[in-house]
Amino acid sequence: MFKGFITVRPACPECGLDYSFADPADGPAFFVMSGVGIAVTLMFLWMEIALRPPMWVHFIFTLPLFVVGCLAALRPVKAWLVSEQFVRKASEAEFSFLGRSGPKQPDA
Template sequence: MFDGYLTVRGSCAVCGQNLTEHDSGDGPAVFVIFILGAVVVPLALWVEAAFEPPLWVHAVLWGFAVMGGTLALLRPLKGVMVALHYRHRSPGD
């Protein structure tokens, strides 16, 4: 389905289905922000309350957590959004 990390192929390599018309827009990025925000913010507050680390520890720890989570979630969520667009498009399209 993907040609690069986030680039959707022009057509399916197996069945030849045209994929250029299925646009995910900013949906995957929004869902990544919501998911990581719901996970990272409570964890950061808990770490602060429990251990009171210096600010640089928070910056390093949560910076890596957010970057890793973004890289792990963005591609699968883009695939889901393209699949949902394909599934729920109008029949005349």
């Protein structure tokens, strides 16, 4: 599904499925940063309240945990969002009322 770390291939090399429908945009990054950020922040707060470590311990423990957590979760979350777009047949929104305002006026 991927070429490189998170770049989606144009098509599946096994079955030929065209991935042009897949555009998760910034969704995976948002979900991963939010989830990992909340989890690591709660761990940071617990550690600070329970153990009272010096600040250098937080730099050695907490910052790498943020980075590793985000990088480890990004690829599976992106794959999940692409698969959801396929299963749910996601496509661009099409609105029939664009460009009109109010009730239709008769032509004069």
